[in-house]
Amino acid sequence: MADSLTDSIQDYLKVIYELTENGSAASNTALAARLHIAPASVTGMMQKLASAKPALVEYRKHQGVTLTARGKRAALEVIRHHRLIEAWLVQTLGYSWDEVHNEAEKLEHAISEEFEERIASAMGYPLRDPHGEPIPSADLIMPEDQGIELAKLHPKQEACVQRVHAQDAGFLKHLEELGLVIGARMKVLDVSRYDQVMHIQLRGRKEAIAVGPAITNRVFVEISK
């Protein structure tokens, strides 16, 4: 009943959710960039979603958009689909974490609620996707996430990789080669003051690694006191 939303609209809502998780409104330019769509087209879609019968976004010219309660629910439904599918591709079909995103990007719009429930049940209701991202519950609550950017750690601190905020296959493959996979334990050796390059010793690895902000801002960890 809830879903007569097109694939396109579902993608817009999903991206708006991600861009507004920090509390601020999402700009049209940011949306356009994430969706690979011209800014003018985004404006048109935002006007449409804002004046839909039950509005999906709140939109004020030049001020960006936020989701209405309704829009948020729709977004979480798509995100739940996406992350469950990713988890399931890895668990039952042997996909690796860098291969699942594109497949899930299409399947998220194609599965039924029945299918969603069946894979969730088959996997024992997993809480996170293969990248460590939390999976919204069936009643569409996004679990709180207490992870912290790796970039925020100080020398001597120890932590465990909890979550990686990325979808590019090459980037993910690179993280894997570095040993920055979910659950990996590490100790920060030092941080260069000028370029923020961080030297890290991963447990079970001989050599320490050096990673820049492009990586440390996307890897989230749990500090192990």
Place this chain on the structure above:
Amino acid sequence: MADSLTDSIQDYLKVIYELTENGSAASNTALAARLHIAPASVTGMMQKLASAKPALVEYRKHQGVTLTARGKRAALEVIRHHRLIEAWLVQTLGYSWDEVHNEAEKLEHAISEEFEERIASAMGYPLRDPHGEPIPSADLIMPEDQGIELAKLHPKQEACVQRVHAQDAGFLKHLEELGLVIGARMKVLDVSRYDQVMHIQLRGRKEAIAVGPAITNRVFVEISK
């Protein structure tokens, strides 16, 4: 590389394949009925597919359409997707044979070749879908099918249900209740000359059943000599 065909076009090609399996061309009206689309719209699409850069159908006004080699390959690709998905929903997610069709109808357009290969491999390259329909091979050859309509049997003949040509959930559920499932063994008791109602004794069932042409024309069997 092969697939820039829209979901819509894929559905048209699939239905054309099914309507031309008997050798004759497919009429626009028949296509329109199967696709739940107005006949005028079908005409438009046929003109488009016929004059596409590599033509997908051969079309002459008022004469109906047939598939070109290219169109046939595209159709078989979709049918392979559809049937593999159906098999896999049943085998790995516990769907019943009457629930899979609608789910597969959407997923068939959403999965990658990679996904196709992975589920085929995970199931050990099955030859038939849950309704007994043959699954085209990875190189898009449709297996020959030597089944015969149940309606063609004569009294005293024994046979085994090989395949059911149907997708309506209610109809399939009814067949299941009757005991007309894939692999069921039976003996024809008699056939009423006027309404073609057939009396059948299924192995392992107490009571014989009586079924009309709406059923006997859609159930295909293998005669067990």
Place this chain on the structure above:
DNA sequence: ATATATATTTAGGCTTACCTAAATTATTAT
């Protein structure tokens, strides 16, 4: 405060895939 640069919106178009109503062919029955 003004000029410049950036972000956003408006205007006008395009493609895909539908639709309905009217015209045209084909088919069938007399």
Place this chain on the structure above:
DNA sequence: ATAATAATTTAGGTAAGCCTAAATATATAT
């Protein structure tokens, strides 16, 4: 062979979702 019926095509439209170019509003730097 006609006339009536059925199938098919043509003509003219619509709604989604995009796009580009031009106009406008906002933010930034001096």
